[in-house]
Amino acid sequence: MSPTQQADSVLSLRGISKTFGAVAALTDIDLDVAAGQVMAIVGDNGAGKSTLVKILSGVHPPDSGTITFESRDIHIPTPAAAHKLGIATVFQDLALCENLNVIQNLFLGQEVRPLRLNDVAMETRSWDLLRQLSAKIPSVRVPVAALSGGQRQTVAIARSLLGDPKVIILDEPTAALGVAQTAEVLNLVERLRENGLGVIMISHNMADVQAVADTVAVLRLGRNNGVFDVGAVSTEEIIAAITGATDNAVSQRQARRKEGLPS
Amino acid sequence: MNSTLTTDRQDERLSGNEGLRGAIADVVERARGGDLGVIPVVVGLIVIWTVLQILNPIFLSSANLVNLTLESAATGIIALGIVCVLLVGQIDLSVGSVSGLSGAVLAVLFVVKGLPVWLAIVAAVIMGAVIGWVYAQLFNRFGVPSFVITMAGLLAFLGLQLYVLGTKGSINLPFDSGLVNFAQLDFVPAWLSYCFAVIAAVWLFGSGYLHAQERRRAGLSARSLSMLLIRSLALLAVLAFVVYYLGQTRGIGWMFIFFVALVLIMHYMLSRTKWGRAVYAVGGNVEAARRAGINVKAVYTSVFVLCSSFAAVGGILAAARLAAANQSSGSGDVNLNAIAAAVIGGTSLFGGRGTAFGALLGIIVIQSISSGLTLLNLDSSIRFVVTGIVLLLAVVVDSIARKSRTSHGRA
Numbered sequence: 001m002s003p004t005q006q007a008d009s010v011l012s013l014r015g016i017s018k019t020f021g022a023v024a025a026l027t028d029i030d031l032d033v034a035a036g037q038v039m040a041i042v043g044d045n046g047a048g049k050s051t052l053v054k055i056l057s058g059v060h061p062p063d064s065g066t067i068t069f070e071s072r073d074i075h076i077p078t079p080a081a082a083h084k085l086g087i088a089t090v091f092q093d094l095a096l097c098e099n100l101n102v103i104q105n106l107f108l109g110q111e112v113r114p115l116r117l118n119d120v121a122m123e124t125r126s127w128d129l130l131r132q133l134s135a136k137i138p139s140v141r142v143p144v145a146a147l148s149g150g151q152r153q154t155v156a157i158a159r160s161l162l163g164d165p166k167v168i169i170l171d172e173p174t175a176a177l178g179v180a181q182t183a184e185v186l187n188l189v190e191r192l193r194e195n196g197l198g199v200i201m202i203s204h205n206m207a208d209v210q211a212v213a214d215t216v217a218v219l220r221l222g223r224n225n226g227v228f229d230v231g232a233v234s235t236e237e238i239i240a241a242i243t244g245a246t247d248n249a250v251s252q253r254q255a256r257r258k259e260g261l262p263s
Numbered sequence: 264m265n266s267t268l269t270t271d272r273q274d275e276r277l278s279g280n281e282g283l284r285g286a287i288a289d290v291v292e293r294a295r296g297g298d299l300g301v302i303p304v305v306v307g308l309i310v311i312w313t314v315l316q317i318l319n320p321i322f323l324s325s326a327n328l329v330n331l332t333l334e335s336a337a338t339g340i341i342a343l344g345i346v347c348v349l350l351v352g353q354i355d356l357s358v359g360s361v362s363g364l365s366g367a368v369l370a371v372l373f374v375v376k377g378l379p380v381w382l383a384i385v386a387a388v389i390m391g392a393v394i395g396w397v398y399a400q401l402f403n404r405f406g407v408p409s410f411v412i413t414m415a416g417l418l419a420f421l422g423l424q425l426y427v428l429g430t431k432g433s434i435n436l437p438f439d440s441g442l443v444n445f446a447q448l449d450f451v452p453a454w455l456s457y458c459f460a461v462i463a464a465v466w467l468f469g470s471g472y473l474h475a476q477e478r479r480r481a482g483l484s485a486r487s488l489s490m491l492l493i494r495s496l497a498l499l500a501v502l503a504f505v506v507y508y509l510g511q512t513r514g515i516g517w518m519f520i521f522f523v524a525l526v527l528i529m530h531y532m533l534s535r536t537k538w539g540r541a542v543y544a545v546g547g548n549v550e551a552a553r554r555a556g557i558n559v560k561a562v563y564t565s566v567f568v569l570c571s572s573f574a575a576v577g578g579i580l581a582a583a584r585l586a587a588a589n590q591s592s593g594s595g596d597v598n599l600n601a602i603a604a605a606v607i608g609g610t611s612l613f614g615g616r617g618t619a620f621g622a623l624l625g626i627i628v629i630q631s632i633s634s635g636l637t638l639l640n641l642d643s644s645i646r647f648v649v650t651g652i653v654l655l656l657a658v659v660v661d662s663i664a665r666k667s668r669t670s671h672g673r674a
């Protein structure tokens with residue numbers, strides 16, 4: 001990665017590792033996310049993508065490594081700390097409370113007027129957010145349990161837009177979405193980039209990645225397996241990096257670059 | 264056409280549930296989806312009252328109902344705490360022992376040590392709060408399941424209660440003390456009772472009206488004026504009838520008013536504050552609550568402290584009602600009655616569902632059974648069996664409702 005990109009990165013990870021018992025979920029991960037840039041993270045099932053997301057959102061602490069946010073070394077011990085820093089996350093499992101309704105889920109932990117909840121303000125804002133995502137949710141007063149998978153995903157995405165985040169992390173945001181909502185989420189990602197936010201998007205869908213991402217970072221078995229410029233890489237090359245087909249030009253070039261050898 | 268619709272009613276799939284008929288249709292629809300709310304307990308209450316009235320015509324007499332309200336208060340307050348712990352998906356099995364210990368501590372400090380009564384009360388309640396805090400520490404730090412911690416507490420605090428009471432085993436509270444008066448003799452004057460009824464109805468209308476106005480200004484759908492009027496007039500009619508009917512004999516005790524006030528406060532706390540939302544969220548999905556930035560441990564702590572404190576308050580009132588604290592205070596059925604009241608009142612054992620009003624309705628069911636069977640001269644053996652069956656029914660209804668929610672996508 002070029003030095004200029006590192007200079008304006010909002011979020012940098014260096015040497016992040018995480019093990020769960022005997023499983024090394026992440027080993028020595030480096031990553032730079034710039035403001036106004038969409039970074040896609042791809043990798044096979046179990047490659048460690050969600051684990052990385054959980055480290056950034058304060059769900060799990062990393063075992064080692066440093067995180068730099070807006071050129072400060074930080075720790076993210078709790079999800080509340082991540083919120084406070086301005087890192088918002090849409091989790092793969094969505095993390096919604098099924099017994100609460102849409103408004104209550106959207107504002108969970110950030111309610112308006114803590115001692116006398118302002119339902120009206122929260123409901124109006126909920127409709128604004130959902131409208132912005134072209135959500136097809138008939139009523140915001142039904143429990144989330146009554147929503148379809150895609151509707152729930154829209155709610156989870158809408159929730160991450162509340163507050164004033166600087167970095168948004170989307171863990172497979174379009175997995176359950178219909179055609180229109182997927183397009184809407186991709187549009188949203190572009191809008192977020194235009195507004196100068198750093199976006200991390202995890203996806204298995206190469207078409208989505210090619211459509212919105214600026215750079216693609218590949219994780220393989222918990223390790224960095226290359227960072228590519230989307231404009232300069234083909235889908236085949238990314239897939240090769242994901243699956244670990246080492247005998248291709250890209251991974252060889254990557255490997256040489258890593259070792260500091262001329263390519 | 265669309266321009267006349269409010270923001271929240273624009274989806275064409277929404278049926279026009281407005282006005283009185285819409286409100287009723289809404290409740291029916293939700294109940295069919297397994298969101299029963301207070302319907303089972305209201306139906307149960309009607310059935311139980313009808314049966315008991317047929318068996319003994321004294322049951323629904325004013326005098327008996329007045330007695331029933333007074334008997335409900337102490338255990339009802341304990342049940343209010345149980346509602347809170349059940350909402351976060353935990354349980355406190357020691358509320359009976361804690362209430363007994365609290366009564367004993369009150370009696371010792373007030374009667375034996377001669378402290379002013381208010382100081383004895385404060386001390387007993389603080390003791391309850393500390394017990395809850397210790398439970399929460401054990402739960403948060405070591406992750407011991409709450410039913411084990413509180414089962415240990417059940418035994419330990421029963422022992423402590425016996426120790427505090429000493430060899431005599433029973434301490435009488437003086438009949439002329441304010442506390443005993445409060446629990447036995449203080450009744451709200453009729454005019455004031457009617458005032459309370461009117462205030463409640465006006466309050467319901469006023470807050471509903473302001474809320475509807477605010478919603479309309481924000482372009483959201485709101486209850487119509489006639490709906491609001493019908494609602495508060497219905498409340499007024501019910502309350503006025505209650506006041507009138509109980510007023511035929513002694514009327515409404517201050518202790519019952521105190522219980523209802525606590526229910527209203529808890530209702531507000533649970534439904535209108537950030538803390539309440541956190542309680543429901545933790546009960547619904549702890550991990551989601553944690554990831555939303557909620558301090559889950561603090562929520563557990565607050566709930567355990569609240570529950571034990573309510574248990575202590577209930578114990579004080581039970582001692583005051585009896586004008587004594589003895590070895591059997593808080594033992595036997597107090598524990599189970601409080602838990603049964605919460606569950607019968609619609610609080611789910613699976614967490615995340617229930618209301619403060621559930622405690623009020625639930626304890627009235629429990630006390631009705633108890634009082635009805637006592638009137639029939641049936642002894643406590645049968646009472647235990649019947650209460651056990653009712654509790655079982657409530658739990659079955661809860662589980663069936665949960666199944667139905669799953670199949671209707673409302674789990």
Ligand SMILES: Nc1ncnc2c1ncn2[C@@H]1O[C@H](COP(=O)(O)OP(=O)(O)OP(=O)(O)O)[C@@H](O)[C@H]1O
Nearest residue numbers: 020023025043044045046047048049050051052092
């Ligand atoms: N809480 C946990 N406890 C134990 N092991 C875990 C835990 N979370 C993740 N792992 C392990 O870490 C590895 C990486 O998991 P992770 O969820 O990050 O994969 P992923 O890249 O998100 O996969 P997917 O594409 O399927 O979502 C897996 O081997 C998984 O078994």
Ligand SMILES: [Mg+2]
Nearest residue numbers: 049050051092
């Ligand atoms: Mg994942």
